Amino acid sequence: MxxxxxxxxxxxxxxxxxxxxxxxxxxxxxxxxxxxxxxxxxxxxxxxxxxxxxxxxxxxxxxxxxxxxxxxxxxxxxxxxxxxxxxxxxxxxxxxxxxxxxxxxxxxxxxxxxxxxxxxxxxxLLATMTHRGWNRKLVFVVGSAVGLIPHVALRARQITRAQQARGLVVGRGPLARLRALLTVTTPLVIGLLVDASERNHMLGARGFSSTVARTSYLPDTDTPGQRIARRVMLAVTAVFSTAWLILPVVTG
Amino acid sequence: MSSSLTLSTEPTAQRPRRLLVALGGALIVATYLFLVIVQPAEIAGGMGSVASLVSLFGFLGGGALLVGGILPTLTTSSLVVMPLGIALNIAIGQIAGSLGMQIYLDAIGTVLVAVLAGPAAGAATGALSNAIWGLFNPFALPFAAGAALIGLLAGLAAKHGAFRRVYLAPLAGLVVGAIGGLVAAPVAVFMFGAAGTFGTNAIIAVFRSMGDKLLVAATKQGLLSDSVDKIVVFVVVALIVYALPQRAVRQFPFARTYRVLGARSGERTAQPAAGNDRVA
Incomplete structure (x- = not known):
């Protein structure tokens, strides 16, 4: 599309x-x-x-x-x-x-x-953030989280089906629901934590904690014109908002 | 985790970060006090646009300052678990929201990260998860500061032993939830006129029909829903972390050093943490 x-x-x-x-x-x-x-x-x-x-x-x-x-x-x-x-x-x-x-x-x-x-x-967006020199830890956390969400949802569905195959039926009472929530989240979290610890080692081996400037595989689609436009938009909004909020107070 | 992966912690580099964290915290507190003490008269008539602007910028800006101050101090082991917490928050919170429940269940990941990686990582996870959730559900965005507060308090509770016994977790959840509800109520009121799910709005409607002001009704609802929600979340997280294999817990210096899970935390270490996982 x-x-x-x-x-x-x-x-x-x-x-x-x-x-x-x-x-x-x-x-x-x-x-x-x-x-x-x-x-x-x-x-x-x-x-x-x-x-x-x-x-x-x-x-x-x-x-x-x-x-x-x-x-x-x-x-x-x-x-x-x-x-x-x-x-x-x-x-x-x-x-x-x-x-x-x-x-x-x-x-x-x-x-x-x-x-x-x-x-x-x-x-x-992540490439632009990298090119603009944003904090690489922020870029990593945002990118990784956005990538993980569909993965987590898929895994939760698979675990739910597996537990249903083992006889999990969600009851109506709050305790039964809590138990159902736990039977799905516990294996989900354990699996994700194991993945995270592997990622920890891989990132460490690839110099994640070094502090030099980062580069991005993707080209920078940002232009100087847009950078100026962003500043102008910010300034115009700030001036307009201040004027709109303060004028009625000043003129009574 | 080997110490070679932790970042250098020269005091000169730490000072501006502490300043950022302090500024962010002060901004959030000042915003809350401003909204509660200065503005309540405005609710009766219509909404003051000042109040909604202050709540948006105060809480979002405070959250951003907190994240900016905290992120550079986190170790890689804390950083890799944060996206996991964020994804869990969003995936479970989305389900709870679409079922129209009276509780949100959108802090399981935040509390989990706070318990394993400490209050600073918890606060950053809370703020970032609401910021990212805002891409799918914009209504989560203004609550970022409240989510950061939940992560911070959950981490502090874990540090002081709230997760060493299973019966302590709901007590900590009650306290954290009550504080979180107090902070979230003015955001909901001033930004969206306290709109929420059918479940939470039914509770507000009960208080409104008794003649309460909107902020009072929303605060009472927040105290009720958030306390119950955080009790459930803390119990769920406690049961999850008890079920974790020791190997998974031991990779987090915070959980190891402060013996967050009591005897389950793995071997005892005498020296305090390297300073990286503590909040400034």
Whole structure:
């Protein structure tokens, strides 16, 4: 599957984070909605994998939005405009508007960051971090963890099947669940620790702890222009946020 | 592990790192105090954008400073186990979250690393695992500082013997969970209006229907859920590490030196740790 890739991952991640910051700074539902419609939706559609990203956003944000709507829509003791009285629960206009504000913020937050993360190529990000001279231990931990996650999930599935073949049935009580969790996690952790100790020796033999600058197999896709663009984006966001937050205080 | 793999620990190189760790810790504490003491009036009306910005930058920046200060001091044996902890956190936390449980179970890896490799490695694992989890689930991102705190406290508890007896682990989990819940509540409130899973939100709704403010309700829910969650996590980790072969435990200088697992930690070593696995 071909993916849209115009900018360096670092630039895209920074742009996503700054957009989230702007939404937090402005803190109005109109702005959040505008960002959602004008930035997030086009970005998802043009990402080259709109279906996967749309599904991921729905899976991550959907339950949160629904539960937040239920929480603030039904239980908002500060609300005074009661739309419906249901005994202990009261539907209030203030609660609904608060749920809408938070819901829009959460949608932008999920949409922007997930689009950036899901179009991101982790090896490219790690290569950029190496080229920019980030701490090599950080690069190792991040890269290794991202690579390990599917491995851990696969191993957990295999161990679960093996234990089921030996007669593991997950009961309903909390103790039975705890026991089921342990029968899967214990062999999982032991296996992973054995792997880790082997990796420890291999890294040691390959000079992992030496402090010289690192090189990367992958070419540097970062450009001086993008480096400048990142600084400009940071500066503009910082100036705008300061102005937006301080002006109302100064002018009263 | 041979000492040739540990990094040089000249005091000149250590000082700025200690400074970073101290700054990160101070920033997190200051953020928490600011959110709790200065801002509660804002919750009744609408959200102050200042509060959510402070919670985002204070906790994320504090977490980043902590990681920046801790990482260079860690040994290779601690470093290789950190990705494992991170992957465990994310894999198990994702399952617990998608099942809509009232507890999170997303700290098993952090506590495991903290028990084996010490408080510093635990704190870095907690912060990094939430940062990486943010790539799959952005809602985990702002809780990075809370996760670092859990790792730090779990490591300190392990150092002082909380994992030498199986009945001590849930007690330590209760204390660590209560502190973690206190710290996580303002983040949840100011960033997302306390949105969580259906399970946790049902608990908040109960307190809200009694007329509690959102921060108070979320703090009570955090105290409840996090305590129960950490009790379960600490017990699970204790049972896992007891089942580990001695060879696997002995490769960690922290677990060996402080006899974290009591008689199970392998041979006794008289001299203190090389300083690499201790928090500054």
């Amino acid at each position: 071909r993916r849209r890739r115009i900018y360096n991952p670092l630039t895209e991640l920074l742009a996503a984070v700054l957009l989230v910051v702007l939404v937090l700074v402005v803190n109005r539902w109109e702005f959040s909605l505008a960002v959602l419609v004008l930035v997030v939706v086009p970005a998802v559609v043009s990402s080259g994998r709109p279906r996967q990203i749309g599904l991921a956003v729905a899976v991550v944000a959907g339950p949160l939005l629904l539960s937040s709507l239920l929480l603030h829509g039904l239980f908002y003791p500060e609300g005074s405009t009661v739309l419906a009285d249901l005994g202990p629960a009261r539907v209030t206009a203030e609660g609904l508007s608060f749920a809408a504000l938070m819901g829009l913020r959460m949608s932008v937050f999920t949409g922007v960051l997930l689009t950036a993360a899901m179009t991101l190529e982790v090896p490219e």
